[in-house]
């Protein structure tokens with residue numbers, strides 16, 4: 001009997017997933033757990049996080065939760081240190097928490113700009129640095145930053161989001177450049193358009209869905225479970241010489257006119 005080649009196995013690894021109470025983060029946590037990882041789910045809403053954890057425990061997975069706001073650097077550092085001390089080493093970090101704010105740029109408020117940059121960009125640095133310090137001490141670790149197809153495409157009304165995700169792409173390259181020498185792999189995963197809470201208004205907008213189907217070679221919205229394969233690849237030994245790469249999972253929209 002041939003044994004499965006364990007390149008994609010995550011048994012014996014622990015993954016911290018930020019923004020894992022719902023949407024893409026929850027799907028990725030479920031996928032990593034299904035491939036053997038113990039998972040630590042993060043979010044701000046304790047009740048929602050507990051419900052997500054209970055759902056994964058029902059499936060037999062090893063799950064912990066850590067409630068913190070990724071935009072608060074002090075809280076991030078304390079929470080990451082507490083996970084390392086009381087749950088165990090974080091082998092994999094999925095930097096996923098993110099928000100969207102829509103408005104024409106000439107009307108975009110300073111407070112929305114600050115909140116968006118804090119969540120979608122600053123937090124990738126805060127959580128990445130806090131976790132990487134432990135990973136560097138161990139000489140190994142995997143970080144996957146969730147970017148967006150919007151780092152490649154400009155769409156009306158979301159210029160600050162596009163700017164933040166473009167910066168995440170370059171921060172991913174910078175993290176890889178600084179930390180690969182310490183045995184870490186840092187890569188990114190860039191989703192196209194997926195049906196989550198973030199996109200509720202667009203999903204219900206038939207004109208937008210029509211545009212999306214016409215514009216995307218795969219001619220449909222993505223399903224969150226379709227991000228799991230790429231995330232497991234970037235989190236596992238299968239990607240041991242991949243560093244600083246942003247992997248598009250977008251039905252081809254970023255490569256077609």
Ligand code: NDP
Nearest residue numbers: 019021023024044045069070097098148193194196197198
């Ligand atoms: P959702 O709005 O469905 O979920 C967002 C998650 O992030 C929630 O779990 C939320 O938790 C958490 N979160 C938000 N702010 C914070 C914070 N300050 N601290 C901790 N957790 C926070 O979004 P998606 O699942 O759609 O998006 C996930 C990621 O994927 C984001 O980075 C997004 O930019 C990216 N992405 C999404 C695409 C899509 O089509 N949906 C396309 C491209 C990229 P809670 O509110 O409970 O605290």
